[in-house]
Structure formats: C-alpha cells, structure tokens
Amino acid sequence: MKINIIIPISLLLMTIFSCTSETSNSLENHWPHAGITYEIFIQSFYDSDGDGIGDIAGVTKKLEHVKELGANAIWFMPIMPSPSYHKYDVTDYKEIHPDYGTLDDFKKLIKEAHKKDIKIVIDMIINHTSTEHPWFQESQKGRDNPYRDYYVWAQKDTIAEFLNKKTITLDSDNIRQWHDPGHGDDFYYGFFYGGMPDLNFDNPKVRQEIYDIGKFWLEEVGVDGFRLDAAKHIFPDDRPEDNHEFWKEFRAEMTKIKPDIYLVGEVYDMQEVVAPYLPGLPALFNFDFHYTLLEAYEKVNGKLLVEKQKGILDFYGSITDDFIDATFSSNHDQPRLLNSLNQNPKKYKQAINILMTMPGAPYIYYGEEIGMLGDKPDEHIREPFLWDIKANDKGRTTWIEPKYAIDEMVTPLAIQKSMSTSYFNHYKEIIKLRNTNKPLALGSLDLFDNDVPSELMVYYREHDGERFLVIHNLSDQEQKMEAPEEFENMIYSYASGSLENGQMRLPGYSTLIISK
The missing domain is CATH 3.20.20.80 (Glycosidases)
Incomplete structure (x- = not known):
C-alpha cells in the first residue's frame, strides 16, 4: 500500500x-x-x-x-x-x-x-479540591460536620459585598469567588471556580x-x-x-x-x-x-x-x-x-x-x-x-x-x-x-557593554574562568559585529553565523557562541 x-x-x-x-x-x-x-x-x-x-x-x-x-x-x-x-x-x-x-x-x-x-x-x-472530594461532600452537610472547617464557608449576609466581585487577577479571569452550593444560606470560597473549593489552611x-x-x-x-x-x-x-x-x-x-x-x-x-x-x-x-x-x-x-x-x-x-x-x-x-x-x-x-x-x-x-x-x-x-x-x-x-x-x-x-x-x-x-x-549550564550571566545593533541579543556566560560570548540576531536582516579581543574559537553556530578574522557575521535569526 x-x-x-x-x-x-x-x-x-x-x-x-x-x-x-x-x-x-x-x-x-x-x-x-x-x-x-x-x-x-x-x-x-x-x-x-x-x-x-x-x-x-x-x-x-x-x-x-x-x-x-x-x-x-x-x-x-x-x-x-x-x-x-x-x-x-x-x-x-x-x-x-x-x-x-x-x-x-x-x-x-x-x-x-x-x-x-x-x-x-x-x-x-x-x-x-474537587466538589466531588469526600471532604467537601461531608463539609457541605452542615455547620456541625467535622469536615466543615476543611473549607472556607461564610453566611451570605456577611459576604454580600463580595458576591459579585469583578477583580481579574493575572492567573484567573474568574469574576466570582464565593459560590452557592444550593442548599441553605452559606456560601463556600473557590478562587478559581465553583467546582474547585479552596481548602482552609487556617x-x-x-x-x-x-x-x-x-x-x-x-x-x-x-x-x-x-x-x-x-x-x-x-x-x-x-x-x-x-x-x-x-x-x-x-x-x-x-x-x-x-x-x-x-x-x-x-x-x-x-x-x-x-x-x-x-x-x-x-x-x-x-x-x-x-x-x-x-x-x-x-x-x-x-x-x-x-x-x-x-x-x-x-x-x-x-x-x-x-x-x-x-x-x-x-x-x-x-x-x-x-x-x-x-x-x-x-x-x-x-x-x-x-x-x-x-x-x-x-x-x-x-x-x-x-x-x-x-x-x-x-x-x-x-x-x-x-x-x-x-x-x-x-x-x-x-x-x-x-x-x-x-x-x-x-x-x-x-x-x-x-x-x-x-x-x-x-x-x-x-x-x-x-x-x-x-558555562552554558552553570555559568553566570553578564551583560555585554559594548554598543551593538539593537537587533542583537548579546551576553557572557562564565564558569570557573571559562567565558563564552553568546549572540542571537533577532531580526530577519544580516547583522555584523566585532568579536571581543582574543575570542577566536567558535563553539556553536546556527543559521550560518560565522566568525572570521575577528568579525562576526550573523544572518537573520542566527546564533553564535564563541570563546577565547
């Protein structure tokens, strides 16, 4: 076939x-x-x-x-x-x-x-947890249940001003944190949504x-x-x-x-x-x-x-x-x-x-x-x-x-x-x-202070005296820059980046790593 x-x-x-x-x-x-x-x-x-x-x-x-x-x-x-x-x-x-x-x-x-x-x-x-967790199933049975305080409960009249909360956080677009289980006057807190009641870490x-x-x-x-x-x-x-x-x-x-x-x-x-x-x-x-x-x-x-x-x-x-x-x-x-x-x-x-x-x-x-x-x-x-x-x-x-x-x-x-x-x-x-x-796994991060084209991302990585210079061209246009003195060894090249006679040539979206 x-x-x-x-x-x-x-x-x-x-x-x-x-x-x-x-x-x-x-x-x-x-x-x-x-x-x-x-x-x-x-x-x-x-x-x-x-x-x-x-x-x-x-x-x-x-x-x-x-x-x-x-x-x-x-x-x-x-x-x-x-x-x-x-x-x-x-x-x-x-x-x-x-x-x-x-x-x-x-x-x-x-x-x-x-x-x-x-x-x-x-x-x-x-x-x-889930609302289907046994702890929550017990917790919602009543205020005297031994698992009641495993979650955060409040009477409706004490949290009235929070029921229609409109604040949106970086990690949640949920606009309601207090939820009605559908039986009685008590609401439970669930930051992410009603199916995920928050545990009470107090x-x-x-x-x-x-x-x-x-x-x-x-x-x-x-x-x-x-x-x-x-x-x-x-x-x-x-x-x-x-x-x-x-x-x-x-x-x-x-x-x-x-x-x-x-x-x-x-x-x-x-x-x-x-x-x-x-x-x-x-x-x-x-x-x-x-x-x-x-x-x-x-x-x-x-x-x-x-x-x-x-x-x-x-x-x-x-x-x-x-x-x-x-x-x-x-x-x-x-x-x-x-x-x-x-x-x-x-x-x-x-x-x-x-x-x-x-x-x-x-x-x-x-x-x-x-x-x-x-x-x-x-x-x-x-x-x-x-x-x-x-x-x-x-x-x-x-x-x-x-x-x-x-x-x-x-x-x-x-x-x-x-x-x-x-x-x-x-x-x-x-x-x-x-x-x-x-140097790439464990080395420090140091900025490259010399003026370079804004399209280039340039930084040093150094570990136990071994120092690498890393250069990425973030643009689609070729960029050039001079290598620091004594940086003559090419460790890595992607997308035809090159080092020759102290001059680095970086085609669009290329990467070079060089060392002394």
Whole structure:
C-alpha cells in the first residue's frame, strides 16, 4: 500500500538552516539547579492499551524518548482521580486516575525512570479540591460536620459585598469567588471556580492532611519532588505573609521525609511578589522569561530579555543563593511557542537556543521538540503527541478531536528523526551543547557593554574562568559585529553565523557562541 506522507512546508524550509557546534566537555546531569525537565500531560502522550487515552504504561514505554532528548526529569501534570480531563480538581490525593493506570504502574514507571537517571516530579494541587472530594461532600452537610472547617464557608449576609466581585487577577479571569452550593444560606470560597473549593489552611487538620499526602508520595510511591500549583493562593492575596510562612512549614515537613526533595512553585506575579516565596519554594517558575522572550521578538529588541533576566537573577540572589530559576518558553497554559512566533521555523529554533544558553533550569513542554502547534482554549494546547504518521501511530491518543496536532500541520517524530535539521534533532543538539558545556549550564550571566545593533541579543556566560560570548540576531536582516579581543574559537553556530578574522557575521535569526 502506498502512503503519502505530508510534510509541512515550515519543516521543509528548515533544511536550509545549518547548525554546527564544537564541544569539549563530557555530558553531565545538572538537575535540579540547572538541569532540564520535560513536562508531560499523560492524557495526550502515549496510549498503550488502545482506549484512546494516554497512560502511565505508555510513558514507561517512551522513557527512552525523554532520555534521547536530553532531559533529566519529568514533571507530570495531575495524575490523581478527578472529574475533569485536566485533573486539577482532585477527588482522591492518594490514588492514580483509573484512566492512567494504577499506583503499581506508577511505581514501575519511577523505577524504570530512575534506571535512566530521570527524576520524577508530580503536580500537587492543594489550594483546592474537587466538589466531588469526600471532604467537601461531608463539609457541605452542615455547620456541625467535622469536615466543615476543611473549607472556607461564610453566611451570605456577611459576604454580600463580595458576591459579585469583578477583580481579574493575572492567573484567573474568574469574576466570582464565593459560590452557592444550593442548599441553605452559606456560601463556600473557590478562587478559581465553583467546582474547585479552596481548602482552609487556617485549620491545623487540613495542614496535617497535606503533609500526610506529601509523605505518602515521597515514602510509599517514591517521587522526587512536587510542582506546587497555585502556590500564591493558599491564603487570600491580602495575607501574603501567611502564604510565605505556610510554604516554609511545608518545606520543613517535606525535608524531614526526603532531605533532597525538589519543590517548584507556581507564583504568577512580579518579582517583588514572587521573591518572598523563595525560603519555602526554592524553585520558582520564571513567567517573566516567557513573556519577555516573546516581547523581544515582537519588538526586535535584543536587550529586553538579557536585562530582565540579569535583574531577576541579581534580585533573587540578594535574597538567597539557594534558589532555582525554572525558566520556560511555553507550558500547558500558554499558546504553543510556534504559534506565538507566527509559525516561523527560524525564530522557533533560535528561541530554544536562547532558552538553553541562558541561566536557569529549563522546562520543555511535551511536543515542543517536534514543533507542535496549539492555541486557546487550553484543550487545544494539550493535544495528542504525534509519534508517527497516523496510519502507523498505534500510540497516538484520540480523547480529543485535534485542531492542530494533525499530520498536515505537524511532522511526526518518526519522520523528524530521519531529517538532520528537523526540530527534534535541533532540540537534541542544543540540549547536548548545554549539557556538555558548563558555562552554558552553570555559568553566570553578564551583560555585554559594548554598543551593538539593537537587533542583537548579546551576553557572557562564565564558569570557573571559562567565558563564552553568546549572540542571537533577532531580526530577519544580516547583522555584523566585532568579536571581543582574543575570542577566536567558535563553539556553536546556527543559521550560518560565522566568525572570521575577528568579525562576526550573523544572518537573520542566527546564533553564535564563541570563546577565547
């Protein structure tokens, strides 16, 4: 049977953009402080049993893909039982969603991942539960129920002025936080929406429940850490100090169980608001990096991201030297990066160059390595991974009718593996470059003070006296600049960037890394 393979024109164009690199150091794992974490939505990853839904056994089968890419850890979006496809409203904190498998399946996954030196981090959603959680089912039965104070309840007349709240925050466009369960005069608080009632962390019993849950996943299951969802909203926004204190207490309780536990928090706000969380959450997602990267491309301004990142690192460094900057270029809540860059393949490949040559501990969202597309609503940012052409793809999930993850728009992994300049092979190359050159993984970030064209993003990375100069041309026009004295060695070149007789030539969207 003849099969017609349709390859998107964007991928065909990539074959004209060459990459060369020189590396001298050995391959190293710098996780957690500077290693690479791969984010997986199991529902869409790999279906091992043919029911159309991705599962834990499917991830176990595809661990080699994560290893081949060069990632050091996996962060799983929620895996616990839930009535929603995304599973951010938990009904049982000590179980696996049955669509995904069993606890034994997950323990096997962890064992196999650890054999490959891959750490496992799971989403921990403790700001709220589902309304279907047994705690809430009990809580709403009456004011005298022992679970009543597991949640935040108030009489209607005491919160009348808040019932039609119109404030929209950075991380929620929900305009109603108090919800009527439909029986009686009492309302419950749910920051994100009515199906997600907030837990009451003023109640010591709730805090102890959460610590017991953490202990279960660390001791009995064997995970390496937690991604803490909605970490800013444990207590209301007008009680930030209570939030900070809770996370310090949480960290102390978890380190009693696992001294080297990895904790990364989602605190979506300005750096001044984010910084006080560091004593409790030593790793924090850098939302500024994501948005400033896109702004730099939009404005064709090379200074924006470097100056922003330098300011953040210096600011956090003045507070503590024990923090991990979790950088990312896209995730499950943001449009896919290729969509944000107008589906420009040169920009897209350069953007991962930027992520991997900046300080931090980068996160990669599943599917980015093959140039998957996706845009709001969120379901279409979380579409099925394309392993092979549809006729051959036994593991492709079918739980959703994809709008973007189709062969006509995205070239499957099996095809990309055979194309030397595919997105996948580019990701592998730049990740390997980072993992074999300590200045790129562990080095400091220093600004390049000389005058350069505004289209160029230029910065130094230095570690133990080894100093690299990194240059990205964010424009579609060739740029030139002189190399600093004694910088004569080319470490890496993308899109035909060159160094000759002290002169650097940078075609549109090219990258150069040079050293002494």
